[in-house]
Amino acid sequence: MRRAVVVLVLAGCADSVEDTAMFDVGPVPDAMVEGADVVGLRSGLTLEVPAMLGRGTTEEVVVGGLAPNEQVNVFFSTAGVGPGPCPASMGGQCFDIVGPVQPLGTPTAGADGIARLQVPIGANVPIGTSAGVQAVAIRGLGGAQTVTSNTVVTTVTRQRTDTYNHFPPSIDLLFVIDDSCSMADEQARLANSFSSLLPVLSGFSMDYHVGVVTTDMNARDERGRLREDNSGDRWIEPSDANQAVKFAQMAEVGTDGTTDEEGFGAMIASINDFGNTYNAGFRRDDAQYAVVVVSDENEHSTFISVDDAEAFLGNQETWNGDASFTSIVTPLAGCPTGDEPGDKYLGLTNRVGGAKGSICAANYAPTLLSMSQGWWTSEPFELTRAPLDPATMDVTLDGVSVDPADWVWDDEQGTVRFTHGFAPAPGSSVRVTYFW
The missing domain is CATH 3.40.50.410 (von Willebrand factor, type A domain)
Structure with missing residues (x-):
């Protein structure tokens, strides 16, 4: 079962975690057999969350280190990272995000041991809202072998896309x-x-x-x-x-x-x-x-x-x-x-x-x-806003992402330019998406 959260997810409207009832737990044995296709006993989870979430967009949360078909619970807290609640269902394990802790969803891992959760970000979530995110896999009798992921701090901001036509220089x-x-x-x-x-x-x-x-x-x-x-x-x-x-x-x-x-x-x-x-x-x-x-x-x-x-x-x-x-x-x-x-x-x-x-x-x-x-292979694309973090920028050409090695961001002049021999056809559509 996958439980998704409504678009108010980061507005603090969900119930906090207090007991076992907040977890969706799939059938997981007490001791998991080590092998090429499964995780070992009490192995850690990995969690990937974008550092910035675009308000009004849908973002992906990725959890690794799971067994095939294993369910994992993903939670967040707007109170920050630090010692958190220790629900009985976690068998003595505690959250590393400060309570109240709220559920994001419960995705199921594929054959590769990776679970993906699509999280809609509300269009009215205040800019600058910050949240700590952590994943939990309940394992073993009474949660005795529960494992948690690393914590990731993410912030809600605005996302913008500027569109251009490519012209060679x-x-x-x-x-x-x-x-x-x-x-x-x-x-x-x-x-x-x-x-x-x-x-x-x-x-x-x-x-x-x-x-x-x-x-x-x-x-x-x-x-x-x-x-x-x-x-x-x-x-x-x-x-x-x-x-x-x-x-x-x-x-x-x-x-x-x-x-x-x-x-x-x-x-x-x-x-x-x-x-x-x-x-x-x-x-x-x-x-x-x-x-x-x-x-x-x-x-x-x-x-x-x-x-x-x-x-x-x-x-x-x-x-x-x-x-x-x-x-x-x-x-x-x-x-x-x-x-x-x-x-x-x-x-x-x-x-x-x-x-x-x-x-x-x-x-x-x-x-x-x-x-x-080393030559520029495009005229400069001047962005209409200043990006918060150029590392999160996405440049596409006719809908396909361009390798970051083929474009350069100039912070001083606020431009993106193609280089390293990347030379699209004149008139191609270029889109630059970024947080600001």
């Missing part, structure tokens, strides 16, 4: 490539590796710009100016044909550049010096900004520190996490064809996020793909 991807005399092979490897990124960009349905500058801040025609392909285009976008070929024409920048590589300087100059002139249209205010430096030497800008570069990238963000910096450079421990560890570049990556790869790697595709996993 835009991204501006800038490659900063070393054009010094030792970089011919590395440029070719980058050009060959870039094609691995194209299915990702199209799969994310992003509106993207891909451009290239060099680390040379001495040559008059460089200094942060975007490189052109053979047709004179200064960046690649989704509608372009032969994108891998266009990128190779931009990325194989030659080896006549200065040996005083200034990746930070070129990155900053591409926007601060030429963003409204030569490079106009590449950088968009509403797009993410992902920078990739490819160099076998360290950053040599005289007047630009890691702090300065971090501040610059921070200014490129409309939303937190919009900017990143990926380093394909000589590792700190060195590598066979790396001239100098790129510790400044790596330091910036550590601060703002991005991927790290070795300039000596035979293939840069793994680093580029790793980089893409």
